[in-house]
Amino acid sequence: EAGVTQSPTHLIKTRGQQVTLRCSPISGHTSVYWYQQALGLGLQFLLWYDEGEERNRGNFPPRFSGRQFPNYSSELNVNALELEDSALYLCASKGGRMMNTEAFFGQGTRLTVV
Amino acid sequence: AQSVTQPDIHITVSEGASLELRCNYSYGATPYLFWYVQSPGQGLQLLLKYFSGDTLVQGIKGFEAEFKRSQSSFNLRKPSVHWSDAAEYFCAVGRPGGYQKVTFGTGTKLQVIP
Numbered sequence A: 001e002a003g004v005t006q007s008p009t010h011l012i013k014t015r016g017q018q019v020t021l022r023c024s025p026i027s028g029h030t031s032v033y034w035y036q037q038a039l040g041l042g043l044q045f046l047l048w049y050d051e052g053e054e055r056n057r058g059n060f061p062p063r064f065s066g067r068q069f070p071n072y073s074s075e076l077n078v079n080a081l082e083l084e085d086s087a088l089y090l091c092a093s094k095g096g097r098m099m100n101t102e103a104f105f106g107q108g109t110r111l112t113v114v
Numbered sequence B: 001a002q003s004v005t006q007p008d009i010h011i012t013v014s015e016g017a018s019l020e021l022r023c024n025y026s027y028g029a030t031p032y033l034f035w036y037v038q039s040p041g042q043g044l045q046l047l048l049k050y051f052s053g054d055t056l057v058q059g060i061k062g063f064e065a066e067f068k069r070s071q072s073s074f075n076l077r078k079p080s081v082h083w084s085d086a087a088e089y090f091c092a093v094g095r096p097g098g099y100q101k102v103t104f105g106t107g108t109k110l111q112v113i114p
Helices: none
Strands: A005-007 A010-013 A019-024 A031-037 A043-050 A053-057 A065-070 A076-079 A087-092 A110-113 B003-005 B008-012 B019-021 B024-026 B033-036 B044-050 B057-058 B063-067 B071-080 B087-094 B108-113
Touching: A005 A043, A005 A087, A010 A019, A010 A087, A019 A087, A019 A110, A019 B108, A031 A076, A043 A065, A043 A076, A043 B024, A053 A065, A076 A087, A076 A110, B003 B087, B008 B019, B044 B063, B044 B071, B071 B087
Parallel strands: A010 A110, B008 B108
Antiparallel strands: A005 A019, A019 A076, A031 A043, A031 A087, A043 A053, A065 A076, A087 A110, B003 B024, B019 B071, B033 B044, B033 B087, B057 B063, B063 B071, B087 B108
């Protein structure tokens, strides 16, 4: 069974540009979580999608947005890129809302903004 | 809200030696506690978790952790480290309300020397 897949794996963008990152959850998982992992900061929660709806967002500006498709895959969009957006972006999927259902993480997309 | 601290940014141990990674949390009630491992270029993998019950938790890859309420700690241990354990380790703390409320520590990078 395939795990959580993210694309692309690496990306270089110029300040001010826009970027779209993609995440395919494990088959049957309806929840997708997005995180930003900047150097030395651990994982910061960005967005949670479940059953096609945005359920919660972290403390990030509105230029971070996304959506979830009917097949439960998800996109993260970042507009007006800033240098500090350089980070590893991870998504995770879960098969249910209960805390004891495990979250499985993708390998991430490394975004570099120059 | 809750918080989590991993006091050691970087730890070096010899192969075969014992390992203890420290994790301290701040939360008013009994938290949900997690340890994850992130190998280079990979996403996070769950090692173990504590929700309730026995305070000594066994995980995968020979790891264990002990919840100590009096010390607000959830330290990760392994009796004998293997070279393949070199990775970054994240402690995380959650509370009722969903996985989006899980807070991750800043990580401890483990180096294993022969």
